[in-house]
Amino acid sequence: MDTVQKVKHSSMKKKRKIKTFATIRKMARNWELYLFLLPTITYFIIFKYVPMYGLQIAFKDFIAVDGIWGSPWVGFEHFIRFFESYQFWNLLSNSLLINLYQLLFAFPIPIIFALMLNQVTRSRFKKLVQTVTYAPHFISVVVLVGMIFIFLSPSNGFINNIIQLFGGEPIYFMGSESWFKTVFVGSEIWQTTGWSAIIFLAALSSVDPQLHEAAIVDGASKLQRIIHIDIPGILPVIMIMLILEIGNFVTLGYQKVLLMQNDLNIASSEVVQTYVYKSGLLNTQFSYAAAIGLFENVINFVLLIMMNQLAKKFKQQSLF
Amino acid sequence: MDSLARVARSKNDKIFDFINYSILTIILLVVLYPLYLIVISSFSDPVAVNSGKVMFWPEGFTLKGYEILLENSEVWRGYLNSMLYTILSVIVNLILVIPAGYALSRKDLVGRNFFMFFSVFTMFFSGGLIPSYLLVQQLNMIDTIWAVIIPSAVSAFHLIVVRTFFQTTIPDELLEAAKMDGCSTTVFFLKIVVPLSAPIIAVMALFSAVSEWNSYFSALIYLQDQALYPLQLILRSILVASQDAATVTDGAVDPELIAEQQQYKELIKYSLIIVSSLPVLVIYPFFQRYFVKGVMIGSIKG
Numbered sequence: 001m002d003t004v005q006k007v008k009h010s011s012m013k014k015k016r017k018i019k020t021f022a023t024i025r026k027m028a029r030n031w032e033l034y035l036f037l038l039p040t041i042t043y044f045i046i047f048k049y050v051p052m053y054g055l056q057i058a059f060k061d062f063i064a065v066d067g068i069w070g071s072p073w074v075g076f077e078h079f080i081r082f083f084e085s086y087q088f089w090n091l092l093s094n095s096l097l098i099n100l101y102q103l104l105f106a107f108p109i110p111i112i113f114a115l116m117l118n119q120v121t122r123s124r125f126k127k128l129v130q131t132v133t134y135a136p137h138f139i140s141v142v143v144l145v146g147m148i149f150i151f152l153s154p155s156n157g158f159i160n161n162i163i164q165l166f167g168g169e170p171i172y173f174m175g176s177e178s179w180f181k182t183v184f185v186g187s188e189i190w191q192t193t194g195w196s197a198i199i200f201l202a203a204l205s206s207v208d209p210q211l212h213e214a215a216i217v218d219g220a221s222k223l224q225r226i227i228h229i230d231i232p233g234i235l236p237v238i239m240i241m242l243i244l245e246i247g248n249f250v251t252l253g254y255q256k257v258l259l260m261q262n263d264l265n266i267a268s269s270e271v272v273q274t275y276v277y278k279s280g281l282l283n284t285q286f287s288y289a290a291a292i293g294l295f296e297n298v299i300n301f302v303l304l305i306m307m308n309q310l311a312k313k314f315k316q317q318s319l320f
Numbered sequence: 321m322d323s324l325a326r327v328a329r330s331k332n333d334k335i336f337d338f339i340n341y342s343i344l345t346i347i348l349l350v351v352l353y354p355l356y357l358i359v360i361s362s363f364s365d366p367v368a369v370n371s372g373k374v375m376f377w378p379e380g381f382t383l384k385g386y387e388i389l390l391e392n393s394e395v396w397r398g399y400l401n402s403m404l405y406t407i408l409s410v411i412v413n414l415i416l417v418i419p420a421g422y423a424l425s426r427k428d429l430v431g432r433n434f435f436m437f438f439s440v441f442t443m444f445f446s447g448g449l450i451p452s453y454l455l456v457q458q459l460n461m462i463d464t465i466w467a468v469i470i471p472s473a474v475s476a477f478h479l480i481v482v483r484t485f486f487q488t489t490i491p492d493e494l495l496e497a498a499k500m501d502g503c504s505t506t507v508f509f510l511k512i513v514v515p516l517s518a519p520i521i522a523v524m525a526l527f528s529a530v531s532e533w534n535s536y537f538s539a540l541i542y543l544q545d546q547a548l549y550p551l552q553l554i555l556r557s558i559l560v561a562s563q564d565a566a567t568v569t570d571g572a573v574d575p576e577l578i579a580e581q582q583q584y585k586e587l588i589k590y591s592l593i594i595v596s597s598l599p600v601l602v603i604y605p606f607f608q609r610y611f612v613k614g615v616m617i618g619s620i621k622g
Binding site for chain 2: 304
């Protein structure tokens with residue numbers, strides 16, 4: 001018995017040795033591929049992983065001359081200061097609310113839009129709608145916000161002209177706290193609906209046409225086919241997009257928020273990321289701002305993992 | 321399928337089609353009208369624009385807004401800067417993404433999953449604004465053009481798109497055949513893979529060109545020297561911060577010019593939007609299928 005085991009053991013060892021040897025030979029044969037990867041991996045290390053390492057300043061008091069490495073540790077001091085600051089709840093609720101509205105409105109609309117467009121049989125009309133609705137995606141944030149300011153201007157913006165045409169009072173949208181989130185999400189929908197629909201349209205085109213044919217024979221109406229064939233068919237794609245959306249939950253669109261902010265709407269427009277920018281880069285409190293950034297990052301990451309687990313549980317598509 | 325559908329089309333479906341087409345037409349108009357309004361306003365008399373008379377066609381046709389812009393050296397410089405940054409960032413992007421994407425598509429690459437995870441992880445967790453800023457500072461890139469090009473040049477998403485493209489377009493047999501003929505990986509890549517990858521090169525170039533052309537934030541945080549400002553930052557000062565174009569102009573000493581520019585302040589905004597969005601909006605319909613292709617390749621394995 002013993003010798004048999006020993007032989008088995010040594011043969012396994014030999015096998016493993018052969019396997020490692022084969023791996024090394026395989027790697028050596030493909031040395032050029034590693035050369036192809038080298039610049040990109042180096043790039044990721046320097047520009048993505050070094051900043052992650054630099055996150056330690058969130059737990060330190062950053063002193064420029066001492067650098068990231070030499071600055072003294074202070075533990076969770078910056079986090080506590082942030083949690084206790086009077087702005088904390090306001091920042092958090094603004095960030096969460098804007099993103100909740102995004103999720104409730106800006107997420108489902110492209111899906112509905114794709115389902116509707118998929119029913120269009122006249123291909124020229126379909127092409128026209130697609131070309132036009134994709135266009136806003138290519139407009140820069142700066143121009144978009146510029147357009148918002150122009151169109152919503154209380155003195156001569158065309159939205160207010162229409163309101164006045166119907167006998168209403170002009171509204172100073174950009175100078176009002178209560179309108180900020182509506183304007184933000186509304187313009188987001190205007191800009192992204194067409195483009196976000198691409199993925200759902202692609203998913204719809206891969207739904208098995210035989211299912212539709214069978215349903216037509218059974219006398220199902222278009223609406224019934226959308227509900228019972230199209231929507232279940234693209235559900236996996238919807239789930240993946242939802243997970244990704246949640247993974248960016250707190251970060252979304254702060255560059256646009258920053259442009260839309262002014263003194264009048266600041267109470268409802270200051271979000272975590274814009275606060276990070278201001279306290280870190282404008283007031284040079286690097287450690288404090290890095291701590292806030294890390295806090296946000298962790299929330300995003302945890303939400304992503306949670307959503308992914310949830311999706312797995314319901315046996316839907318998951319990311320990893 | 322078509323004839324079947326025609327037979328089975330019930331009254332319900334007709335109502336559905338009517339509503340569907342109507343709503344889509346409304347969506348079409350809602351998206352199109354703001355864009356159209358900007359275009360016609362940029363050709364209209366500023367007084368008519370300001371009083372809200374311009375709604376469906378230009379009133380009092382004028383090219384004054386464009387003339388003023390042509391004389392504005394800040395806008396010109398921003399334009400040229402943006403073009404330079406866009407071209408450079410496309411080059412950097414392609415160099416970093418195409419060879420690496422090909423390497424990751426090879427099934428015989430040992431450690432492929434590790435490298436993939438290594439890249440994809442950066443999509444979901446990042447150091448954030450402050451550590452990135454400190455890094456750029458430490459690399460002495462603040463106030464150089466590299467600060468707005470390099471840190472944002474490549475994302476893991478690009479790498480996934482390129483890898484997926486190669487996985488689906490370069491058959492294994494091709495590589496086997498080339499190997500049989502004693503072709504090295506580099507030669508195979510340059511002679512066979514690159515000529516076959518025109519679509520993916522187009523997709524990547526367009527993606528990175530559009531995002532660089534439209535970005536303002538890295539320029540805002542990394543650049544202080546006004547001579548380096550890209551167009552979007554100039555736009556921001558005129559459109560958003562509502563700074564008068566007059567104060568941005570070099571020749572602001574002439575009071576007559578200032579008065580004139582004050583009058584045309586709104587007009588300039590419209591023509592500026594057109595001038596800055598034109599390159600992208602003109603290019604995009606021709607390359608629409610490439611953009612769409614890029615999004616779809618990326619979504620196969622998000």
